[in-house]
Every structure is written in C-alpha cells, then in structure tokens.
Amino acid sequence: MKLSRGEGRRAHRDAHTLAGAYAMDAISGRDRATFERHLAGCEECVREIASLREATARLGSATAVTPPARLKERVLAAAAVTRQRPPETAGAEPAAHAGYLGAAARRGAWLRAPAWRRLRLRPRLVLATAAVAAVTAVAAGGTAVVFGLANGSMRQQLDRAQAGSQQIAAVLTARDARMMTGPVAGGGTVTIVMSHSRRALVFTARGLRPLPASRGYELWLVGPGGDRPAGMLPGVSHGMTGPVIASGLHRGDRLALTDEPATGSKRPTAPMMLDVPL
C-alpha cells in the first residue's frame, strides 16, 4: 500500500505515540507487528524505545524478590544442557553448530575438574528438575534445542525422548540423585545423573568422536551382577548425545562405554572409553 505524504506523516506520528505502550508490552500482537515494521525504518523511534526501556527496567527492578534457592539449581543445570545461540554475523547461517558446552567445560564451575567429579545434590533440590522441565519440553515438542535435538533426526529423537522422559524425570528428581561429569577417552565429556533408589541413571554426552554409520556407542553396566549392555547411544546431534536412561543398576556397578557395531554387541568387543564407578 502506498501512502500519500500526508498519510505517511500521520502514520508515522500515530506509530510514534505507540512508543510508550510498546515499551511496556502494552499492545496487542497485531499492533506490535505493525509497530515493529515501523521501527525497522525509524532509527529515532528505536532510540526512544531503548531509553524508555531503561525506565521500565527500573520499574521492574523495584519489585525485586529473591526467588527460591531451588530455582538457581534448576537454571544452572538447564544451562549446562542447553545450546547457546551463536552470535549473529552478516550472511551467516542460523548456525546449528554452537559449541555450547565446549567453553563451559573448560571454564565452568562444575566441569572444571580434569577427573571425574561427583556433586552431591541436596535432597529435593535436585539440579535436575530443570532437566525434567527440559525433557518435558522435548516431550511436548517445545524446546527442540534442549538436549541438542535440533536437526533432521529430531522426530526420531523426540519420540525416544518422549518414551524415556517419565523414567528420566523420575531419576532426575530422585532424592538421592547425583550428578557426575568427566571426560571420555578419545574425546568428549559425559554427564551422568544417577539414582540408586531408582536403580537407574541418565546419561548425556557432548563432543563424542563421530563414528561411521556401521558403528555405534554402547553403554555397559559392569559389576558383581555381571556385565550387561545398557543400551546403544542415539546419533550425535551437533555434538550432543542423549539423554538416555540406563536402568537395572546394582551396587558396585561401573558404567562403561565402547565403540561397537551399530547393531550392538552382547559383550564389549572394544576397549572401554569410559569406566566410571557408580
């Protein structure tokens, strides 16, 4: 639609008076879209909105209330399994790579230790309620980025996540849930949340070396109860694997990981790339 000069000016002025409502999100979805189109061509408006938002931010900060402590655990835990958006660069693909945990692993508070590290989680404050939320989101088809499900095999992984999500949630929220994180021989970092009361663990990994299609990673529970396969890992999506659940945990078990034929093996046929006492 082409506007005459007068109409254009009036439209501009009308749009301009919306700045206050817009800065307070006090406009409907349709008005918002219209105003944002206007903003795209009005640098002055952008500056004004920015300055008004400094004021609204203060209105907001004035209501500050410390949230319950459990929120922090959930947020930090969720961040640890959430891919960050890469910076926007001119002409760049909406990058799928985002080495989200890479830097965190090198600098992060949790993952700093070179060797396996146990974190005792306070009962009921399990880090993992965040992960539960994440899993639930996955199950609902919502937050596809969580757990690195953002690619072609997403549907598949989503279904898998859905199937396991309740079981996973049960582990993550268990009173005795513990998180461990550590390196994999051959590359990558693994994070495990384990509950002996649930006799199960949730396994996620990042940065595992990619395998040819004919091979796959297999998890093992190794211990006094015998050595048994605990499942093949799903394909790596942008460096992220899992979450998968391994159940049937016994006292004294160790968790192992090997590189096996894609169809899986009955017994480990390759060297352990991971051997964690549980």
Added chain:
Amino acid sequence: MTATGSPDPGDPARREPGPGAGADLAAQIGLVARGDAAAFDAVYEQIAAPVFGIVRRVIRDPAQSEEVTQDVLLEVWRRASSFDSRRGSAMAWVMTMAHRRAVDRVRSVQKESDREWRGAKADIPYDEVLEAVESGLERERVRRCLSSLTELQRESVTLAYYRGYTYGQVASLLGVPAGTVKTRMRDALIRLRDCLGVG
C-alpha cells in the same frame, strides 16, 4: 526473611547496585556469550531477583512465575551473544525479555477468559505493587518518580506494566479513549526516565 518481607533495616540497601554494577553485568553477559558457566552464575545473582520480581508481579501465580522466570534466565544464557551494550543497558535487556515473557504468558491464559478483565475494578494502589521490594533505595526512587506523574499517567503505567494490560484494555478500564491512554503512557515513561535519570 520471607520472600514478601520488607527490607531488612539492619542491612541497608544490600542489593543496591554499586556504581559499576551495570558495566559489570554487561561484561559478565559478554563472558556468558562465550559459554562461561561461572559468569552465568554471577549474572544469575544479579538478575534473578529483579526478573522473578517483575514476572511474579505480572503473573501472580507463584508456580507459573517460577516457571517463566526459569525460562527467562535460561533465555539470557541462550541469547547472551545477542546482547549489544550500544543498544541499552544489560539490565534493560534482561528486564525487557522478562516483562515480555510474563505478559505473553498472561495473555495466552487471558485469551480463554477474555472477558474477565472487563469486569475488573480499576483500583491499583501502587503502593501494593511495590510492597515486596528488597532494594529500599531503589523502591523509594521509583515511588517518588511514580508520584510525580499525573493520576492518569500513573494508572496507565501501573496497569500496563505491572498488570500486563494492553493500552486498549487500560483505556476500557479507566473509561478513557485509547488514543489518550497511548499518549499518556509515552508521556509518563518520558517523565519517569527523566526523573530516574536513566536512558
């Protein structure tokens, strides 16, 4: 102290950001953009209370507020790389995100009971909206600046910002033409901005 308690008199302005706080937050968000988990921890400490405060103020339901707060904080982690200090302060970036999310949540629920707000009474004691403030000085300043507005300006801002109403809904609640509310909102924010010495 409970979450809704008044500020601890023995601990004056504990949460009042120091002079360099804004710049610190911006720098820390820069580190978060590079995946720095320790920096995110520090960012959390600075923004969790304001975010939770405004989200709870708008949404009211505690469980939903916690959920939305978590989303917002995680969004800060995810989108840290898109923060640009040339376009505003870090706190404004965070609070804009928080408020938008809270309002979107309320509106999606509101769609189902669209008529409800029409019946709502237009009494908005703005003391009440500031009841749960932890930062005494900050609250005082905001309160003072809100008092400097005309009644219509103040009601428009309070209903819109703290209750999440659209200007159309505010107009209907106050029985004033929508165009008037629109301009009052802008005037009010300009006045607040100048009074608070920001922007």
